[in-house]
Amino acid sequence: MSDIKSLALACRDAAQAVAQLSTEAKNALLQAMAQALLDDADAILAANARDIAAAETKGIGSAMADRLRLDPQRLGGIADALREVASLPDPVGLVTRRETRPNRIVVERVRVPLGVIAMIYEARPNVTADAAALCLKAGNGVILRGGSEAIHSNTAIAASLKRALREAGLPEAALTLVEDLRRETILELLQLTDIVDLAIPRGGEGLIRFVAEHARVPVIKHYKGVCHQYVDAGADEVLALRLLVDGKVSRPSACNSLETLLVHRDIADGFLPKAAQALRERGVEIRADERAAALVADAKPATEDDYAAEFLDLIIAVRVVDSLDEAIDHIRRYGSDHTEVIVTRDDAHARKFVESLRSAVVMVNASSRFSDGGELGLGAEIGISTTRLHSYGPMGLEALTVERFVVRGEGQTRNIP
Structure with a gap:
């Protein structure tokens, strides 16, 4: 038996x-x-410093470095996230529906743990703790396979969490960190259909596509976050500007950051120069279509690839549109079903925007940065799904359980009188 299968079997037993x-x-x-x-x-911050030093030697990009880096404040935030998950309602055992059939059997739908969750991620040491907390609170075992760039951080965090398991008298295998980072190991893990109940990749598009293309176990995924903000005709320009700056600048490496700004032609003349100035002051590079470029002197020409890009950096694509319908068509063509924002005073336009798009999260006069499990009341999220499996959008505790039927009777039979 291979090492990874042995680890997975131990995790399955511990999950019970x-x-x-x-x-x-x-x-x-x-x-x-x-x-x-x-x-x-x-110890955790020292381990993270080793990872950061190795990453800098390799010339890692700024977005990846930001995701990798820990400091006392971020570590405190990770601990707070675990406490927040502890404070959330427990979905396990929740009866979501109960009915009595004509023959007097009582049919209940009850939430139960999924079983064993495989988390496959890169450059996000916080995921080690977040995933462990969510999976364990939902009654699951978790197999964590982080990337090589965060191996020291992940190992140190996992060691702390395992100690807490051990001191609680629980099997440490309920939280299994895979330290063998060979590609063959991850491929084998993704084939364990009789052990692993769900795989959740979290990272760049390349990683997610690799997992989705090679897995035989079910996979929850989102390939990228191409998030749009549409500024409608007659929108509150001050509000639109605040949402734009927050959505693009506050953390450009996050998947819920804005990548494209769409502006209605009736408001473009007044809004775009102010928006460009605010973005320029914060180091944002603007890539614009011809009409937007006429209003933004230093903009670079936008290409088709720019409108489909997840920059994860201080870069934004801009386009002027003639109507709400054109904005919706643009998002349908280039979007990734992640998060879309409309800034408008028109309730009918807001309703049409919401109803016309299939994205997992749609914001009306609110920042795209709220597309996050913690901000939406889920606690620390385990990921964001843009595929319609059993969960869509930010995934919290409930998404790590499934409903099963519990039937209560008094000796009723179906065919025997």
Whole structure:
């Protein structure tokens, strides 16, 4: 038996112990895990510094470096996220529907853990803790396979979390970190259909496509986040500008950052020069179509590829459109079903924008940066799904469970009188 299959089998067995924990026991475990991260802060940050130094030697990009980097504030945020998950309602055992059939059998739909979740990610050491917290709270075991660029950080974080499991009298295998980073290992993991119940890749488009193309287990995925902000005719320009700056500049490496700005022609003359100035002051490069470029002197010409790009950097594509319908058509053509924003005073236009797009999250007069599990009340998210499997959009605890039927009777039979 291979090493990865042995690890997966041990995780499956350990998941049974986690599935039987009470809500109180799971919450206490997550609180202990949060404290363990803070207690081990020096060791975790030292491990992260090793990863950062190695990444800089390799010439890693700024977006990837930002995702990789930890500091005391970010580590504290990770601990807070675990505590927030502990405070969330437990979906396990929730009866979502109950009905009594004509023959008096009672049919319930009850949420139960999925089983074993494989998380495959890169350059995001926070995912090690976030995924562990969400999977364990939902009664699952989790197999974590991070990227080589964060191996020291992931190992240090996992060691702290495992200690909390051990001290709670639970099998450490419920949280399994794969330290063998060979591609052959990940390929084998993705074939374990009788052990792994779901794979969730989190990272760049290349990683997600690799997992989706090679997996035999079910996969939740989103390839990229090409998020748009459309500024409607008559929109509040001050509001639109605030949402634009927040959506593009606050964390450009995030998948919920804005990549394209669409502006109605009736507001473009007044809004675009101010928007360009605000973006320029913050180091944003603008790539514009011909009409937008006429209003933004230093804009570079936008290409078809720019409108389909997830820049993950201080770059934005801009286009002037003639109507709401043209903005919707643009998003349908170039979007990635992640997050779209409309800035408008017209309720009918807002309703049409929401109803016409199939994106996982649609914002009306709110920043794209709210497309995040924590901001939407889910706690730390395990990922964002842009495929319609059993979950769509930011995924929290409930998305890590499934409904099953529990039938209660009094000796009823179907065919025997």
